[in-house]
Amino acid sequence: xxxxxxxxxxxxxxxxxxxxLMQYLSFRxxxxxxxxxxxxxxxxxxxxxxxQRKQIGETVRDLGLEGQIQKKGTPTMGGIIILMSIVVSAxxxxxxxxxxxxxxxxxxxxxxxLGFTDDYIKVFKHRKEGMSEHGKLxxxxxxxxxxxxxxxxxxxxxxxxxxxxxxxxxxxxxTETSVTTGRYKEEDVVKSTKTTIPFVKNHEFDYxxxxxxxxxxxxxxxxxxxxxxxxxxITACSNGTNLTDGLDGLAAGTxxxxxxxxxxxxxxxxxxxxxxxxxxxxxxGSGEIAIYMSAFVxxxxxxxxxxxxxAQVFMGDTGSLAIGGIxxxxxxxxxxxxxxxxxxxxxFTESVSVLLQRTYFRITKKRTGVGHRIWSMTPLHxxxxxxxxxxxxxIFPKPVPAQHEAKITVRFWIVGIxxxxxxxxxxxxx
Numbered sequence: 001x002x003x004x005x006x007x008x009x010x011x012x013x014x015x016x017x018x019x020x021l022m023q024y025l026s027f028r029x030x031x032x033x034x035x036x037x038x039x040x041x042x043x044x045x046x047x048x049x050x051x052q053r054k055q056i057g058e059t060v061r062d063l064g065l066e067g068q069i070q071k072k073g074t075p076t077m078g079g080i081i082i083l084m085s086i087v088v089s090a091x092x093x094x095x096x097x098x099x100x101x102x103x104x105x106x107x108x109x110x111x112x113x114l115g116f117t118d119d120y121i122k123v124f125k126h127r128k129e130g131m132s133e134h135g136k137l138x139x140x141x142x143x144x145x146x147x148x149x150x151x152x153x154x155x156x157x158x159x160x161x162x163x164x165x166x167x168x169x170x171x172x173x174x175t176e177t178s179v180t181t182g183r184y185k186e187e188d189v190v191k192s193t194k195t196t197i198p199f200v201k202n203h204e205f206d207y208x209x210x211x212x213x214x215x216x217x218x219x220x221x222x223x224x225x226x227x228x229x230x231x232x233x234i235t236a237c238s239n240g241t242n243l244t245d246g247l248d249g250l251a252a253g254t255x256x257x258x259x260x261x262x263x264x265x266x267x268x269x270x271x272x273x274x275x276x277x278x279x280x281x282x283x284x285g286s287g288e289i290a291i292y293m294s295a296f297v298x299x300x301x302x303x304x305x306x307x308x309x310x311a312q313v314f315m316g317d318t319g320s321l322a323i324g325g326i327x328x329x330x331x332x333x334x335x336x337x338x339x340x341x342x343x344x345x346x347x348f349t350e351s352v353s354v355l356l357q358r359t360y361f362r363i364t365k366k367r368t369g370v371g372h373r374i375w376s377m378t379p380l381h382x383x384x385x386x387x388x389x390x391x392x393x394x395i396f397p398k399p400v401p402a403q404h405e406a407k408i409t410v411r412f413w414i415v416g417i418x419x420x421x422x423x424x425x426x427x428x429x430x
Contacts, residue, residue, distance in 0.1 A: 002092045003028060025267065029291045032093040033298035039085040040302020044078075048306060048313045051075035056123050074311060077119045078303065079319020082252075083112045085299035086326075090292050098288040099156040100333050103147055104326060110146075111238055111325030114139040115317035130317065140238050140325070144231030147329055151230065152191075152223050159192050159335070160272075160282045193226040195335040196281055198342075198426040203280055205338065233337045237328030238321050240347035243354055243379045245320040248309040250381060250409045254346050255323045256300040257416040261343055261423055262330050263293035268427075269334055278427050281335055289330055296326055309406040339426070345419040346412055353380040384408050 006022040021027045052075055086108060094101045118130040151157050197205040207229065208222035245251035268274045270287025300323075306312045315323075327344065331337045341348050357378040365371035375383040376390055376398040386402035403411075 001096075003095060025270075025287045025290055028093040029263070029267075029294040032089045032291050033294040035092060036085040036089040036295040036298030037302040039088055040081055040299050041305055043084060044081045044302065044306050044313075047081050048075055048078065051077060051313065071311070071314075074314055076123065076314045076316040077116070077318050078307065078313035079112065079115060079119075079315040079317070079322060081306075081313075082299045082303050082315060082319045083108060083322055085302060086292075086295050089295035089298065093295070094291050095288050098285055099150070099154055100286055101288050101292060103150060103333065104289065104292050104329055107143060107147065107234075107325045107329040108322055110139070110143050112318055112322040115242075115319065115321035118317040118321070136239075136321070137235065140235040140321075141231055143325065144234040145227065147234060147332060148227035148230035151332070152227060155191075156285065157191075157333075158189050158284065159194065160189060160284060193222050194281065195338055197338045199429060203427075229337065230332050233332055233340060234325060234328035236351065237331070237340065237344065237347065238324035240344065240351040241324030241327065242317060242320040244347050244350045244381070245315060246379055247381055247405045247409050248311040249304055249307050250412055251320055251323065252300045252304050252307050252315065253409065253413045254416045255327065256297050256304070257413065257420050258327055258344055259293050259297040259300065261420045262327065262334070262336070263290045263297065264424065265336055266290040266293060266330070266334055269336075280427060283334065286334055289334060293330060296323075309409065339423055342419055342426070343423040346416050350379040350381065353378045353383075381408055381412065 003022050006019055010019055056075055056077055087105065090101065090105060096102070114131075114136060118136060121127050122130040193207040194204050195207070196203050206222075207226040208218065210225050211218045211221040213221050241251055241255060244254060266286055266289035268278060269281060269283050270285065270290065272282055275282040303315065303319075307315065324347070328337075328340075331340055331343075336343075353375060357374055360374050361371040370392050372392055373390055373394045375396050376394050377383050377385075377387060383396070384399055384403045385405060385408065387398060389398075
């Protein structure tokens with residue numbers, strides 16, 4: 001809103017010092033991050049107090065984990081703090097006519113509402129399981145189709161090919177200045193199913209290569225494959241973040257690290273000169289995603305003030321489902337979804353650990369009558385905690401000595417930072 005206000009004032013011929021600053025993505029990104037942090041810190045204490053007065057506390061199922069019972073009664077649904085900070089900051093400093101910003105706002109509110117419903121059922125209906133798995137999955141799939149079909153149908157979501165960059169030198173009597181400009185032809189605007197992939201010359205993979213048919217039907221087939229991939233990515237990211245939210249500060253800190261990288265990638269991919277220099281896909285208008293991700297990171301950092309060990313509040317599914325949805329949607333819009341297994345390696349590993357554990361347990365129980373486990377407990381972060389021994393054989397028993405949850409969280413953050421740096425480094429590997 002502030003961005004549009006400044007635009008209107010400038011169009012009306014109103015000039016004052018600093019009015020042009022809102023044109024710069026860097027300035028708006030910094031404002032969005034700072035605003036989100038301050039909003040989280042300002043409203044966080046009030047929201048936590050309100051949750052305590054309403055007795056909206058965490059219901060704990062005894063899994064034999066160290067310190068688990070002490071968490072009982074800690075306010076949950078703290079994801080409201082995160083959502084409020086992101087949305088308000090985005091409304092203030094993003095271009096609200098930008099299709100990427102609109103999709104991110106819709107995704108944030110959609111996944112937030114899905115998570116809020118799940119938390120509401122747990123807290124107020126006293127049903128520990130919350131929404132059914134099928135209900136949450138259906139909500140995520142519907143969002144995936146909304147985003148995927150918009151990417152397919154919207155004339156504003158395009159990529160530019162054959163971008164040319166020119167460098168000229170402007171000389172005066174006193175100075176010599178190098179000026180770099182980028183340009184492209186209108187016929188180079190294309191609707192494309194191309195995406196970014198590491199380790200290849202041009203960093204590009206086209207989903208049409210997976211199409212089993214050619215011609216007119218091939219055009220529909222490639223878009224159908226791309227839309228289904230978008231649905232899969234958004235659903236996987238949302239669920240992966242939800243599974244990671246098991247220790248104080250783990251999901252929030254890891255997501256903030258991922259958000260920084262996505263913001264950088266959005267910045268580079270939305271800049272015609274930087275994208276040409278790095279030989280990555282140029283996506284006009286995607287620079288606004290960098291501002292949204294700045295608000296995202298700022299909100300998570302502010303939330304960590306209250307969520308770090310020992311947590312004063314938990315984000316609940318209200319926060320975790322929304323965070324995962326934002327990460328998945330932003331990666332898809334920037335054509336970086338194939339980098340997710342590396343960038344979001346912590347979330348990916350947590351999800352795979354649960355999937356493998358359940359599958360192995362069911363197979364061995366069917367064969368032997370006693371379920372076997374790969375790890376002592378999943379998601380994987382619980383494997384490293386002090387806990388009672390599980391029933392049945394375990395391939396990898398719990399580590400000795402077991403680690404404190406604060407140490408586990410910080411070590412997962414360190415792994416997340418390594419993966420984040422690795423993802424950025426891939427930009428120069430071909």
